[in-house]
Amino acid sequence: MNILSYTFEEYLERVKSFHGFAAPGVIIGGFMVELAYKHLPKGGLFDAICETEKCLPDAIQLLTPCTIGNGWLRIINIGCFALTLYDKDNGKGIRVSLDPLKLDACPEIKSWFYRQKSKEEQDSQLLMEEIRQAGASILSAHQVKVDPALLNNKHKRRADSTLCPILKGVKPSADDKICLGCQGKIPYIKEMSMLEGTNY
Amino acid sequence: MNILSYTFEEYLERVKSFHGFAAPGVIIGGFMVELAYKHLPKGGLFDAICETEKCLPDAIQLLTPCTIGNGWLRIINIGCFALTLYDKDNGKGIRVSLDPLKLDACPEIKSWFYRQKSKEEQDSQLLMEEIRQAGASILSAHQVKVDPALLNNKHKRRADSTLCPILKGVKPSADDKICLGCQGKIPYIKEMSMLEGTNY
Numbered sequence: 001m002n003i004l005s006y007t008f009e010e011y012l013e014r015v016k017s018f019h020g021f022a023a024p025g026v027i028i029g030g031f032m033v034e035l036a037y038k039h040l041p042k043g044g045l046f047d048a049i050c051e052t053e054k055c056l057p058d059a060i061q062l063l064t065p066c067t068i069g070n071g072w073l074r075i076i077n078i079g080c081f082a083l084t085l086y087d088k089d090n091g092k093g094i095r096v097s098l099d100p101l102k103l104d105a106c107p108e109i110k111s112w113f114y115r116q117k118s119k120e121e122q123d124s125q126l127l128m129e130e131i132r133q134a135g136a137s138i139l140s141a142h143q144v145k146v147d148p149a150l151l152n153n154k155h156k157r158r159a160d161s162t163l164c165p166i167l168k169g170v171k172p173s174a175d176d177k178i179c180l181g182c183q184g185k186i187p188y189i190k191e192m193s194m195l196e197g198t199n200y
Numbered sequence: 201m202n203i204l205s206y207t208f209e210e211y212l213e214r215v216k217s218f219h220g221f222a223a224p225g226v227i228i229g230g231f232m233v234e235l236a237y238k239h240l241p242k243g244g245l246f247d248a249i250c251e252t253e254k255c256l257p258d259a260i261q262l263l264t265p266c267t268i269g270n271g272w273l274r275i276i277n278i279g280c281f282a283l284t285l286y287d288k289d290n291g292k293g294i295r296v297s298l299d300p301l302k303l304d305a306c307p308e309i310k311s312w313f314y315r316q317k318s319k320e321e322q323d324s325q326l327l328m329e330e331i332r333q334a335g336a337s338i339l340s341a342h343q344v345k346v347d348p349a350l351l352n353n354k355h356k357r358r359a360d361s362t363l364c365p366i367l368k369g370v371k372p373s374a375d376d377k378i379c380l381g382c383q384g385k386i387p388y389i390k391e392m393s394m395l396e397g398t399n400y
Contacts (some may be wrong), residue, residue, distance in 0.1 A: 019274075020265050030378055049387055058269030065220050068268045070273070071256030072220075075268070076387050078380035079370055084388075092306070095388070100370075113370070114361055144388040162316055163300055169315070170279055170300075180278035187249055187276050188284075188295070188344040 001135055004037065004063055008132055011062075019058045024112050024143045027131050028138070029083070030097040035136045036085045039094045039143075047088040049082040049146065049162040051097075058124025059083075074150075079131060081113070084144055091146035099140040106130045201335055203230040204237065204263055205224050208332055211262075219258045224282070224312050228338070229259025232296040235336045236285045239294045241344075246285040246293065248273045249346065256283055274350075281313070284344055291346035299340040304336060306330045 015026045020118025025048050048066040050057045053075050060083060060151040066072035072088075094176040097156060104118065108127040161170040164179035175181070203211040215226045240246060248266040250257045255273050257268065266272035272288075286293025296324060303310040308327040311317050361370040364379035376383070 016259075019267055021270075023270070026269060041334070051381070054271065055269050058267050061267070061269070063216075067219055067258050067261070068253065069226060069261070070219050070221075071254065076385070078385050080364075080379060080381055081370065089305050091213065091389075092258045147387050147389045151385050164280075169283065181251070181279060181280055185276070185278050187347050187350050189291075189347045 001132070002145070003034050006030075014062055018062055018126065022110070022128065022133060023055050023058075024109070024127055025055025025081070026062075027128070028061045028081075028091050028098060028109075029056045030063060031131075031136050032056070032083055032098070032139055033063040034058055035084070035139055035141055035184040036094045036096045039141055042086060044087065046093065049084040049150075050075045051078050051082040051084075053077050055059075056081060056083055084146065086144070086146045088151060091148060091151050093146060094144065095142045095144045097140050097142075098138060100118055102138045102140070109134065201332070203234050206230075214262055215258070218262055219255070222328065223255050224309070224327055224331060225255025226258045226262075227328070228281075228309075229283070230300060231261060231334075231336050232298070232339055233259055233263040233285070234257070235339055235341055236283065236294045238298045239341055240285060243288065247288040249284040249350075250275045251278050251282040251284075251285070251297075252278040255278050256281060259283075268307075284346065286344070286346045287349060291348060291351050293344055293346060295342045295344045296341075297340050298338060302338045302340070304385045306334050309334065309338065328366055 003007055003042055003055050006014065011030050012027065013197065015030070019026050036038055045065070048060045048064055050060055050073060057075055060073050061067045062064050063166060064073075068075070080097060081094055082097035084095040098113065103113060108123055108130050112122060112127055120149060163170065166178055166182045170179070189194075201208055206214065211230050212222055212227065215230070216222055219226050245265070250260055250262045250273060257273060257275055261267045263274075264285065268275070280297060282295055282297035284293050284295040296311065300310075300313060308323055308330045312322060312327055335379055359400060363370065365382050366378055366382040366384060370379070
C-alpha cells in the first residue's frame with residue numbers, strides 16, 4: 001500500500017506540509033500517480049496533464065518532477081478528476097482517473113466525489129480510512145496519446161521582449177503594444193501605490 | 201540575505217529539489233516573497249496571485265501555504281514577473297515585481313529578463329551570483345487592493361454533480377449535459393484504450 005517510495009503515512013505527512021491539510025483529493029491523487037508510473041517505462045521522464053485544478057495538481061507536484069512553475073505540469077481544466085503522465089516527445093502516456101463506477105463499496109468517498117456533503121458533514125476519519133483501504137481499486141487507467149499540438153508549443157523561446165510602457169512589465173506578445181495587464185486584465189481595483197519609506 | 205527562514209544556499213537546495221534545477225526566476229521569486237511578507241502584517245494568512253506561469257509560481261508554492269492545488273495560489277497570466285500576497289477577506293495586499301529599471305548594475309540578470317541570450321549562452325554562475333548579490337534591490341513593492349470579484353468566486357461549493365454520460369467524469373457545470381472534455385476540449389488524439397491485464 002505504498003505511494004512510490006513513501007508509506008501511506010509518510011505521504012500523508014508530505015501532503016499536510018505542502019497542501020496545508022490532508023485533502024482527500026491529494027491523497028487519492030497519490031495512488032493515481034503511483035498507478036500511472038506502474039504502467040510507464042521505468043526511469044523515463046514524463047510530462048503531466050491534470051484535468052482539474054482542484055487538489056490533484058499537488059499530488060503531481062509532490063510525486064513527480066513536474067510543477068506548475070517548470071511547465072512540465074499543465075492544467076487543462078475540463079473538470080475531470082484525472083491525470084496523465086506522458087512522454088513529451090511522442091505524447092504516449094497513461095491517463096488515470098477516479099472511476100465513479102467503482103465507488104459503491106466506498107460510500108464516504110462516493111459522497112465526497114459527488115459533493116453530497118459539506119466539509120462539516122463529512123466523516124473525515126472514515127473517508128481517510130476508505131481511501132487508504134481502497135488504494136488503486138477505485139481508479140481506471142487508460143493508454144492515451146496526447147494531441148501533438150500540445151507537445152510542441154511549450155518550450156519555444158520567445159522573441160526578445162521590450163517593456164510595456166505603462167506597467168513596465170514584459171509584453172507577452174510581440175503584436176501587443178501594451179501588456180495584457182494594461183489591456184484590462186490586471187486584477188487590482190485601485191491604481192497601485194508605491195510603498196513609501198522603502199528603497200525598493 | 202536570508203529568504204524567510206532559509207539561507208540563500210538552503211533555499212537554492214529546496215528549489216533544485218522541487219523545481220528540478222536552480223531556475224533564476226524561482227531564486228529571484230524567493231526574494232520577492234520575502235519582500236512581500238516584510239510589508240504584510242506578521243502572522244497573517246494570505247492568498248497569492250502570480251502574474252506569470254513561468255517559474256515564479258514555484259517560489260510561492262515553496263515559501264507560502266499557497267499552492268495551485270489548494271486554490272490559495274491563483275495564476276493570472278498577464279506576462280508580468282510579479283506576485284501579490286493579499287488578505288483574502290478585504291483584498292489588501294502587497295504586489296512585488298522585478299523592476300526592469302533597476303537592472304543596469306546586473307547585466308546578466310538584464311539579459312536573462314529580456315531573453316537576449318539562449319540558455320546555452322547564459323553565464324549561469326555569474327547570473328546566480330548577480331541574483332544573490334542583488335537580493336531585493338532589483339524589486340519594486342506596491343500596495344494593492346485585489347478586485348473583490350476575484351475574492352468571492354473561489355471557495356463556493358458547487359452543486360451536487362452528476363456524471364458525464366460519455367467520459368464518466370464529473371460535469372463541471374449544472375448547465376452542461378456532457379463534460380467539457382466531451383465538448384472537444386480533451387487533449388488526446390485517439391480514443392482512449394483501457395489497459396488490459398489489469399483489474400483497475
